[in-house]
Amino acid sequence: MTAVDPQIQVQELRRQLQSLLDAAKANERKLDRFDALERRLVAVGSMEELVNLLLVECRADFNLDAAELWLLDPDGELRRALPSLPMTKAxxxxxxxxxxxxxxxxxxxxRLVGPGNHEAVLAKAFGDGTPVRSAALLPLIRQGLLIGSLHFGSRDAERYDAGSGTKFLDRxxxxxxxxxxxxLNRERLRRAxxxxxxxxxxxxxxxxxxxxIEFSQAVRxxxxxxxxxxxIDHFKAINDRHGHPxxxxxLRQVGGLIQRSLRTGDLAARYGGEEFVVLLPRTDHAGAREVAERIRLMxxxxxxxxxEGGTLSATLSAGLAMLPAGAASFAELLNAADRALYEAKRAGRNRTVSGDAEVNTAAS
Known part of the structure; x- marks a missing residue:
């Protein structure tokens, strides 16, 4: 039996101890980074700040090559809210x-996935063409319900090894x-x-x-x-004939038709009763008339x-006005559109009338 050199044994023990110390320090640094991230997540004040933290700052802080956030939105609630938020990555x-x-x-x-049989999963999680060879896929669960997922990706095939622990990631x-x-709850309250x-x-x-704000931006x-x-034309008659429900x-369905006709950045509001108002920034007369006609025809x-499950028909009249050069207040634009609407009503309803009388479009 060959005797082992005590000096070699000591060196090996030192090497193992140093390896354990290095791993402990690495875990401590990792814990510090996760702890700092968790504190920032708890302290965020807006949805855009939260998304930016998860998708932009996390990617830089953790040296990631890709980051994705998926959120369930079956009713389109987030789809209506998020486009107006200034986010680097959505x-x-x-x-x-x-x-x-x-x-x-x-x-x-x-899930920690890497090369081998997981290329299809990586492609789905990050999209084809994304240079990701390993990833951490984190389900987002609240009160037992899956509300989305967070994906961290790396070009390093060994970064997220399936055999590694997931304690930090789970937290x-x-x-x-x-x-x-x-x-989301804060955004719902704000939007309410x-x-x-x-x-x-x-x-x-x-x-x-x-x-x-839109008036100031347009002038500047x-x-x-x-x-x-x-x-909406003859709305009182609709209520009298079919009932207020x-x-x-x-009203609800007309509001939906108006919203579906607009671009991100356009603004629709219920002004009162059966009246709606729409603002179209960076839209010329021809473009505004096209929007008005699209809504009217829809x-x-x-x-x-x-x-009760029956159906009824309705029409609406539209007044169109463009912000005049040298306008001193937004009220000038609003009053011009209101006058144009009155002219559309007076001319027979179900038509678009332009406040500057450049284009009057009768019902077809």
Whole structure:
């Protein structure tokens, strides 16, 4: 039996001890980074700050090559809210659980995936062409419900080894889910204060605030600003003939048609009663007229479903005005659109009338 040199044994023990110390220091640094991230997640004050922290700052702080955030949004609530937020990178909004099932299967726990049989999962999690060879896929769960997922990707095939522990990632997943739910609830409360409860479009209070901002921007940067006043024709007769619940359904469905006709950055609001107002920044007369006509024709052709399951028809009139050069206040634009709407009503309804009389479009 060959005797082992004691000096060699000591060197090996020192090497093993140093390896353990290095691993402990690495884990301590990792814990410090995760702890700092968790503190920042708990302290975020807005949805855009939260998304930027998870997708931009995390990527830099943890030396990641890719980061993705998926959020379930079956009712389009986030889709309506997030486009107006100034975010460097936006989350992917999912209409259903299908993409999450493709990534997690039936197991809702953190997955560490790398080369081998997981290329298809990586492609789904980050998109084809993304240079990711290993990834941590974190499910976001609140109150037992899967609300989305957070994906961290690396070009290093060994960065996220399937045999590694996921304790830090599991904790991060739980904290991120709490922060996201908190921000979503805060966003819902914020939007409730500026949204018309019946139609889902913005309310008069929000419009009065936002219109002053749009007016100031249009004057400062000298871009066109169009305003539409829209009024449902003979709305009192709809209420009298079909009942107020049917009238409410018409209002709700007209609000939805208006929203679907607009671009990101356009503004629609219920101004009062059966009147809606629309602001179209950076839109010339021809573009504004096209929007007004699209809305008018959609309403004209729509079968409005009543609470009893029947249908009824409705039309609307539109007044169009462009912000005049040298305007001293937004009220000038609003009053011009209101006068144009009155002319549309006086001329027979179901038509678009331009405030400058350049184009009057009668019902077809």
């Amino acid at each position: 989350p992917l909004l999912l209409e259903g659980h299908g993409p999450l099932k493709d990534v997690f299967g039936a197991v809702r726990t953190t 991060l997943s739980a904290i991120a889910a709490i922060a996201i739910e908190s921000m 204060g500026m949204t018309d409860g019946l139609t889902g479009v913005h309310n008069r209070r929000y419009f009065d605030h936002r219109s002053l 940067h000298r871009y066109p600003l169009a305003c539409l006043f829209l009024d 049917a009238g409410d359904e018409v 309403v004209q052709d729509a079968p409005f479903v009543t609470p």
